Amino acid sequence: MDPTVVAGRPCVGLGTGLLPVAKSAEPRKSGSGRAISAGLGVGSTRDWLFSSRQSFSSSRLAENLTRNELGGRFAKQGLGTYSVQGGAFWSTCAVSSLLVCAAAKTETAQASGTDSDLTQGSVILYNYSLAFNPAKAKLALEEKGIKYTEEKIDLFNGQSLEPWYLKLNPAGSSPTLVVGSEKIVESADIIRWADKQGIPLGGDSVDRAFVNEWLQKVDAWDGNLFAEGNSSSGAAVKLSTEYKIKVAEANATRYPDLAELYKKKLVSLKKSIERPSNSDAREKNLKQLSDLLDEAEARLSSTKFLAGDAYSAADIIFTPVLFRVYQVKKDAELLDSRPNIKLYYEELKKRPSFKPVFAAAESGLLTALIVLPAFAKIFFVNATGKY
Numbered sequence: 001m002d003p004t005v006v007a008g009r010p011c012v013g014l015g016t017g018l019l020p021v022a023k024s025a026e027p028r029k030s031g032s033g034r035a036i037s038a039g040l041g042v043g044s045t046r047d048w049l050f051s052s053r054q055s056f057s058s059s060r061l062a063e064n065l066t067r068n069e070l071g072g073r074f075a076k077q078g079l080g081t082y083s084v085q086g087g088a089f090w091s092t093c094a095v096s097s098l099l100v101c102a103a104a105k106t107e108t109a110q111a112s113g114t115d116s117d118l119t120q121g122s123v124i125l126y127n128y129s130l131a132f133n134p135a136k137a138k139l140a141l142e143e144k145g146i147k148y149t150e151e152k153i154d155l156f157n158g159q160s161l162e163p164w165y166l167k168l169n170p171a172g173s174s175p176t177l178v179v180g181s182e183k184i185v186e187s188a189d190i191i192r193w194a195d196k197q198g199i200p201l202g203g204d205s206v207d208r209a210f211v212n213e214w215l216q217k218v219d220a221w222d223g224n225l226f227a228e229g230n231s232s233s234g235a236a237v238k239l240s241t242e243y244k245i246k247v248a249e250a251n252a253t254r255y256p257d258l259a260e261l262y263k264k265k266l267v268s269l270k271k272s273i274e275r276p277s278n279s280d281a282r283e284k285n286l287k288q289l290s291d292l293l294d295e296a297e298a299r300l301s302s303t304k305f306l307a308g309d310a311y312s313a314a315d316i317i318f319t320p321v322l323f324r325v326y327q328v329k330k331d332a333e334l335l336d337s338r339p340n341i342k343l344y345y346e347e348l349k350k351r352p353s354f355k356p357v358f359a360a361a362e363s364g365l366l367t368a369l370i371v372l373p374a375f376a377k378i379f380f381v382n383a384t385g386k387y
Contacts, residue, residue: 123148126168126176128155129360130370132223135320136187137175140194142353143201143316156240157374158247158381161265163255172248172265188219188317195313202305202312211307214314221292223324225285228276231328236375238273243378245269250387292321293338300340304347311351319348323358 125141125148127134141148153160153174160172169176169185177184177193184190192215195201202211228234245266252262275281296318299306306314322345325331335342348354360366381387 122178122180124178125150126153126165126174126178127151128153128160128174129357130367131155131174132227132320132324133173133187134175135323135357135361136317137177137190137194139316139319139353139357140191140313142356143311143351144194144197146194146197154370154374156371157377158244161244161247161251161262163251163258166258166261166265170261170264171268172261186219188215191215191313191316200313201316202307202310205310206305206307206312206314208307211312211314214306215317218292218317218321221288221321222285223321225275225281226289227324227328229282229285230330234276236371237276240374240378241269241273243382246387289321289325290334292318293334293341296344297338297340300344305344315348319354322348323361327361 123141123146125134125138127138127150129135129138129152138150153165153176155174159165160169160174165176166172168178168183171185173185175185175187175190177190179193184193200208228237248262248266248269252259252266255262296306303309305311306318322335322341325334326345331342335345360370
């Protein structure tokens with residue numbers, strides 16, 4: 001597939017000049033067509049899903065399916081007690097499996113721009129809404145009010161290793177931002193690009209030198225290692241990584257023109273499996289985070305936001321860090337002694353950009369709707385051996 005043609009939309013000759021900036025950052029809906037997987041905050045669909053979950057959860061069918069079927073089968077695959085939001089996760093998964101087919105037929109979410117907008121200069125974000133680094137990129141687009149189309153790229157089930165995507169992002173990771181013929185594959189670079197569209201966030205009222213320094217510091221911290229070492233998700237991540245290793249090995253043979261890219265990816269995948277068991281790496285990661293929190297706490301003692309009294313790109317890149325601390329339930333340990341950060345985070349959550357970015361990770365149901373199909377694919381392909 002030509003890398004300048006993505007998701008079926010031609011991107012040739014669209015240019016990379018400044019893009020129109022919307023007056024307000026409205027929640028963006030996925031151009032992929034499934035409101036349930038990327039329309040984080042699509043009112044009618046979410047309301048229907050949650051009301052349906054309540055009805056199904058009260059039934060003996062859902063209860064039996066969760067305890068006897070899913071629980072047993074997933075345990076045999078080595079997932080143990082993997083939970084995204086506590087013990088209710090597997091119950092949610094069972095309910096979600098009953099809802100997936102019906103929900104997939106709900107009204108297609110419209111892309112966040114008209115066809116004429118796309119032909120003038122398209123912005124496409126390949127995003128995995130549960131992941132750490134893509135959240136930085138999406139938050140930047142939301143805060144800047146940039147019109148974009150969101151396409152889901154599943155990091156768990158091997159979709160990011162498909163040849164067409166590897167041509168867009170040779171690392172086979174997310175996020176990837178496609179702006180006309182330009183491709184940006186690092187989250188910090190996407191933040192910098194977005195901030196340059198129009199007036200930078202905070203304007204002249206923020207410490208611009210600090211913003212640039214902070215972007216580098218926070219980008220150097222590995223939020224994925226932190227989650228793997230401090231939550232029950234490790235077994236699930238390992239299962240996914242082992243599966244992706246097999247996919248990459250098969251694809252390296254199947255697509256000889258991309259063999260070198262797949263070999264590089266194999267090296268990184270094998271290293272990632274070893275990371276959570278490396279105590280030195282975990283300690284270094286925690287020390288790095290503590291230093292960031294200490295610096296943020298000190299700055300927030302005299303300013304409303306990190307770089308001054310106005311919101312800036314420094315706050316964008318730090319928001320997913322704090323979200324992850326709360327997500328793995330380390331907030332008491334790491335933030336009770338840092339009250340300025342806790343107050344600051346409460347303000348961040350009130351911003352219109354917060355829910356479109358983090359709603360899926362906050363919701364057990366939406367998380368299950370994303371994770372369950374990925375694991376189903378992994379189990380099926382592992383059973384058939386056809387990678």
